[in-house]
Amino acid sequence: MNKMLHKSLFIGITALGLFAAAGVASSQTVSAKSKAVKVTKNYATKSAGADRNVIPTGNYAIYTKPGTVKGARMVASKGTLRGLAGSQNSKDYFRAYRVAKTNKGSWYAKVVTFDYKNRGWIYVGKTNPDDDWASVGFGLKHTETTHTAAMPGTTTVKLTNPGITNVLWNAPYRSQYRAEKTIDDTEPYGGENFTVTKSVEMTREGTPYYYIVNQDRPSIRGWIYAGAVIEQVPVPTDPVPNNVVFAKIIDADSGYEVGTPTLTNTNTSLTNAAAFLTTELGNGSTDEAKLGAYAPGYTYSTLSAADKSANYSAIANAAYGSTVTVKARLASKAPADTLVDATLANATK
Template identity: 45%
Template sequence: MQKSLKNSLYLGLAVLSLGAVTVINTTASAASKAKVTSDVTLKTAAETRNVEATGTNALYSKPGTVKGAKQVASKATMKKMANSKKSADYFRAYRVAQTNRGTVYYKVVSMDGKYRGYIYGGKSTDTYAGGIQSAETTKTATMPTKTTGYHLANANKNGLWTAPKNTQYKAKSISLYSANKTDTFTVSKAETKTREGSLYYYVTDNQNSSIAGWIYAGKGYQGASSTTFGGLSVNLAEPAATNDNSVNVVYRSNGSQVGNATFITVAKDAKAGKTVTTDKNTAGDSLADFATKSVPTGYKAAKVDTTNATYGNTLYVDVTAVATSKVSLNVERVDNGSYNVNNSLTTGTLSSSEAAVTLSSSAIALLSGDKGAAISQDTLGSIAAGFSTTFKGTKTYQTTDGKDMHYEFTFNPANFKGDNRNATYGDTLKASFVATLKSGAASTTTVDNSWLA
């Protein structure tokens, strides 16, 4: 009996010993999991944060070696995206995390927003490595030999974009609400999408410079006299100017000639000395329309009267010099509340990179007027009404304990009129804001800032 009890005690101790070993191994496994020691927003320019997968690593909801990390996209999926011919499969890196093991993980989102998560990025925050590498989403293309006189072929099918679609994260379409079908556009840049190879032109509306963006250009302008390519078209080549089909338009300011243009009609019954009336040119413009559109840059026509205009003669158009004011953003007060912020925003001039401040197209148009003329209080009020009341900042700040923050900017229209009461056209106007610190990362919105000083 004692022998039996003795054997039972030995057996029990053995079982307890095995149990103790199991507990120790479990604890060691949990302790071996990596921990995130920092996770911050990337502050480099958007273009430098465009990346592509290398196909060597999967995408996770958290840094891959951290407890609780779940797979968002497998290694096979990431390899497929690495070899993709679609710009939608590029990524934008926007945060970088480091673990206590010295490994680096980047938080990325695909250009189409379908995939978002952390991917292994090597051992240094100074360069992309591991599962991602820098990507050049577009390449500079050859400019067309013709840069002016383009029209939108079908805005419903091919419109304007802030960047060729999916080559920048959240590239968006541009409103064409105030554009007319007869508007002409000028090409100033040309690029191809690296993966698809498709050609895009950057065009600006000659009648409304606030309407500008990238448009798909198909095979581009090939020198043909009449054609449609992608979202653009050009009209038939004009005939040679003769006394029988043309009118010389001369622009005068204070009695001096400041420019000229030649109207050439396609009317078959045109003849020297005949009144032009409603005859049109190849673009479908009447003489009055043509003369208005062709006013030299920096001037505006007081009136265009073509009543007595005849072929083979000169039409004189009086113009006045115009000037366009720009707007400077200013922070008059900063409210950080109870937060301690690293490199806090200060009062003074506000950089356009700090906030996505927008101004309506109608308000932008009011920034131009007779050179040297005073800007009326009513006009200043209308410009002020073109601002929204609040704007979310586009720069992420951090508190001393590592919390992401951003500023919200509040605009007071009443101050705008007082601040600019003595302004004339061509002067820089001042728009003041109050900056209030808010929780959360900054906005990634991109807006037109051509009107900013």
């Protein structure tokens, strides 16, 4: 009987111990879960895209999730981000596009580089950055990808080399995330006048861009590399001084004007317009003098014999107050007969 009672008491005490242990384990599990970091808010930013251009400070890394959430993996270290922050290439700017808040009151921003190669979440402090991206801190700081630049002396311009190389954009190339072309081929607008309405430079590269509007077709507009246009200086209507020659430099391949300088002779030893013009544009067949100053990148040397002869005659017969037209070709372009000769030579190899 005593053995039976002893056994019953032992089983009862053991059961109570297991129950108590289970209770402690359960309370520890609940406590651990209550301390786990969770995302309580996660939404797409509401601010304008251009307001959300940022660069990393290099003080925090980028993760696949907000950094303190379980399972977050690093995708860009602090060292990598310091390198991107100091980059002189606009492709390395970041755009913030989502924000998240944890149950610990921490805010994170989801960002991506302009070239799409780096993407993830970074810590930005205890306040919502979408309220004021200009004041974002901790892992990020706001940046301006362009700055206002001086307008050209003459706001009426033409395209220097119409085609698919220098086209029109809704923002200067890589000054904004996903900048898009508005006109992807400017060939139909060669020879037409455009008005420059804005001028900026890229902050990192210093590349100049103009916002241009077609004077006859205002819907044709956008940002273009400033080196892809040439100013159109109007010919004065007042009496022309007796030491001025107006010049037109024509692209031999496209027929478009690539230079329209007004040339003023201040050298009294040059007694006639032809002698003066030769010092400014050469004789029309060789590249000495100052052709490059008026039509950068252009040359006479690859012109046909007929074009060289026409240039020579135009310059030799120049008169003050008149307009002299000469042809030139981009140095990077070979004349058609040279291309044919090269094709035939390759075909025989």
